[in-house]
Amino acid sequence: MTAVQGCVLCEGPGGRLVFEGAKLRVIHAQEAGFPGFYRVVWRDHAAEFSDLDAADRALCMEAVVVVERCLREHLKPAKINLAALGNMVAHLHWHVIARFAEDSHFPGAVWATAQRDRNAAHEADIxxxxxxxxxAMIEHLGNRSF
Incomplete structure (x- = not known):
């Protein structure tokens, strides 16, 4: 495994571990106000998606799709947000975020200014x-070579 000292995603899971495979892991990000916030984290340190070869890019995106589909099926969000920013942590990871009309920032980004108070009952339901x-994520990801 290629790791970089001081990289939080090389040195730890980056959240509550949901699935871990040979190439990647899925974590629940536990971001306050956004219970459906997950990350697909590439195991080896890579700063950019284009640093992966074609097969690994396809594998990574397949995992993102699995997480998205499971969130859509079980949480019934208004929208799924996908992002691979890396501005704060330059280690390849995809944000897969289930968004709801009731969330405090919707339709803005989770990093934008809140548009309303948090809805504790809705968050608890999610x-x-x-x-x-x-x-479902574990079942689908475990059936492949992630």
Whole structure:
């Protein structure tokens, strides 16, 4: 495994571990106000998606699709946000975020200014559905060579 000292995603999972494979892991980001916030983190240190070869890019995106589909099926979000920014942590990871009309920032980005107060009841309802979504992620990801 290629790791970089001081990189938070090389030195730790980056959140609550949901799935870990040979090439990548899926974590629940546990971002306050956004219970459906996950990350697909590439195991080896790579700063950019284009640093991966074609086969690894396809594998990475397949994992992103699995996480997205599981969130859509189990959480029924208004939208899924996908992002691979890397401005703060230059280690390849994809944000896969289930978004809801009731969330405090919708339709703005999760990093934008809040547009309304948080809805604790809605957040709790989403959080209660996470185990089923995560079980589906584990099942689908475990059936492949991730």
């Amino acid at each position: 959080a209660a559905r996470l185990p089923a979504a995560e079980a």
